Amino acid sequence: MSVRIGVFVCHCGTNIGGTVHVPEVVTYAATLPDVVHAEGNLYTCSEDGLSSIRNQIKAHRLNRVVVASCTPRTHEPLFKKNCELAGLNKYLFEFVNLREHCAWVHMNQQEDATEKAKDLVRMGVAKASLLTPEEDLSTEVLPSSLVVGGGISGLSAALTLAHQGYHVELLEKSDRLGGLLKDVNRVFPTNTPTADLITPLIDSVLQHPNIAVHFKAELVDIKGFIGNFTASVKVNTETLDLNTGTVIVAIGAAEFKPDGIFEYGRFDNVMTQLDFEKQYPSGYTGLKRVVMVNCVGARIDDTPYCGRFCCITAIKNATLLKEAEPEAEVTILHRDIMAFGKVFEAYYQKALRMGVRFIRYSVDRPPEIIGSGGRAGSVRIYHELMGRNFELDADAVILTTPLVPAGDNEALSRMMKIPIGNEGFFMEAHQKLRPVEFPVDGIYIAGCARFPAEIAECIAQGYAAAAKAAAPMSRGRVVTEALVSEVNPLLCSGCGRCLGICPFGAIDWTDLRVAPERTRQVAAVNPTECKGCGLCAASCLSGAIQIKGFTDEEILAMVNAAAG
Amino acid sequence: MEKSDITSEIKHQVLDHNLNVCLECGKCSAVCPMLDFYGEYAYQRSPRGVVERLSLAPDDIGDEEALWYCLTCQECTFFCPSGVDFQGFMMDLRDLLLRHGHRKYAVFCPVCGSYLMPKKEFEYLQKDPERAKRLGDLLAVCPRCKKSSYAELLHRLAPVHKKMKHV
Secondary structure (H helix, E strand, O other), X not given: OOOOEEEEEEOOOOOOXXXXXXXXXXXXXHOOOOEEEEEEXXXXXXXXXXXXXXXXXXXXXXXXXXXXXXXXXXXXXXXXXXXXXXXXXXXXXXXXXXXXXXXXXXXXXXXXXXXXXXXXXXXXXXXXXXXXXXXXXXXXXXXXXXXXXXXXXXXHHHHHHHHOOOEEEEEOOOOOOOHHHHHOOEEOOOOEEHHHHHHHHHHHHHHOOOEEEEOOEEEEEEEEEXXXXXXXXXXXXXXXXXXXXXXXXXXXXXXXXXXXXXXXXXXXXXXXXXXXXXXXXXOOXXXXXXXXXXXXXXXXXXXXXXXXXXXXXXXXXXXXXXXXXOOXXXXXXXXXXXXXXXXXXXXXXXXXXXXXXXXXXXXXXXXXXXXXXXXXXXXEEEEOOOOEEEEEEOOEEEEOOOEEEOOOHHHHHHHHOOOEOOOOOEOXXXXXXXXXXXXXXXXXXXXXXXXXXXXXXXXXHHHHHHHHHHHHHHHOEEEEOOOOEEEXXXXXXXXXXXXXXXXOOXXXXXXXXXXXXXXXXXXXXXXXXXXXXXXXXXXXXXXXXXXXXXXXXXXXXXXXXXXX | OOHHXXXXXXXXXXXXXXXXXXXXXXXXXXXXXXXXXXXXXXXXXXXXXXXXXXXXOOOOOOOOHHHHOOOOOOHHHHHOXXXXXHHHHHHHHHHHHHHOOOOOOEEEOOOOOOEEEEHHHHHHHHHOHHHHHHHOOOOOOOHHHHHHHHHXXXXXXXXXXXXXXXX
């Protein structure tokens, strides 16, 4: 069937029409090869313009449509939809940008702008004649989710999904749910016992018919993509294969153990905040003089980040100590106090009013812990403004350490092809706009695996990840654009550059039979995971990779049209 | 009183006047009119420095002249964003120091013997003869004694007052 192109040039009011002489462009377009119809519209995106597209497709039996108007960012879906309404495959549509790329940037050069508009339309028409019809890709999404990690974030996500009717496979590495919170006595800022908060949550997770909890479970491998992941999970000695539609990573983080610094491990009464909470599970009585050192292992060269809530943890334990022993001397040595938001500022003020002492130290002259016979007796601190040392007696020295990435992050990152940031925590798809998603579809993140977060934030992120995971599962299918990359296996040399360069992990090896008993490995693109960014095509040395809708042939046709 | 008593009493005063909520922002030192008086900026003598010193190590303060610099003008209390009542604290602290016999940095009323002002300020005001002349007898006695001497004068000038006594 011969190519029959229709060109629609938009005035966009005066946006284009005020600079580009549209009737001249229309007349010119009609002379281009394969163009059987050309017209100008005041607004092609108005109902008048759209109905004209639909009518002309039928009247002239158009099999390619070129619209020369504004930006594809806002209007391409609209024009494509109208092509489809008239029975034309939407991938046979080509967009030419006459507004941003021509009229707006050449407002004072009307004649030249008109000439450039002709060039752009000629390029669009050249590409349009080579377009091929494509079908959108659609895959089924299993209504189940794999939640990795049974801490507060994982529990919140699992329960939310289960309540919505999705099946949840919850993996927990240890033999108990609750994560790090299990060792915490009380939670700030209410100072209520942690058990009151977490026990009902654990019970509802364990009793929920939609949740299968796997204790002592280790994720060995995960294959697949959004809609159908297959996870190999080792539970004790046996290996299970779990099929789920989505994955939520909530593996949490670990408390930093300051081995070798601040006499940790040398003196019995030097401990971290978590050690302290474990040691005094029933109360805080008996300690008369306590010195806490904040920012141990945080905001230094090796770990440049701030742990966000460690200050509040220190304030919490200081407050509880003061409440148990009002005459106790509790001193917090800090570098700055991070007490953000309306609640924590009041919490900090309360501690100040209770008589908890806050003294700033400089990172250049950190506090020294002095002691003998396996016990710390005092802490020497250099007061910067006073310019002198103080010695504070101490029955116990508590080091406030930040959370550090869990040891499993690296392995999980390789397994799922999800990115890790400089600090070793997982990195979300966008810091502001996509906080609980990964660039890879169908895998979501919640809680301290992303960055140290306090309980309320972990719960919120658990809910958010569950909501994001529920979206494709409730639709049941994911539809992706057909404009993805494709490997020609015969041209592929198997160098593997594209595998490393793909940000979405969409390319994998596959076996190509080259002789009856011989195969070789070549790259293959999973169209469901591919976003059509084009990095692989640009990196391919053999020219084996093409992006649909942007093939070399199509691009070169545009270049030839521009140059010729 | 024992030395430990004065230390524990200071601790209570520190809490009573909110000294422990100091965030070390330094606004008090910036507005302190005694800044000129310190000579050059000296942390130890500034309100902020005194607050920190007394909350950290409230001992051996009898020999500390820095505690006798404050004019108790209330400027720092007014500007403090955290609500530290430094002026109130200073007055109570001096009262406490005098009660414990730390009198060497204070000047007393020659008539009744009550506390008049810090010695440092007194000397400063009298150092310059011109200034001393302008002050006149303003610093001669304490306000209460001054008031009684005025009252005495009034009694002498107003004999009608004596008559009223007989009514």
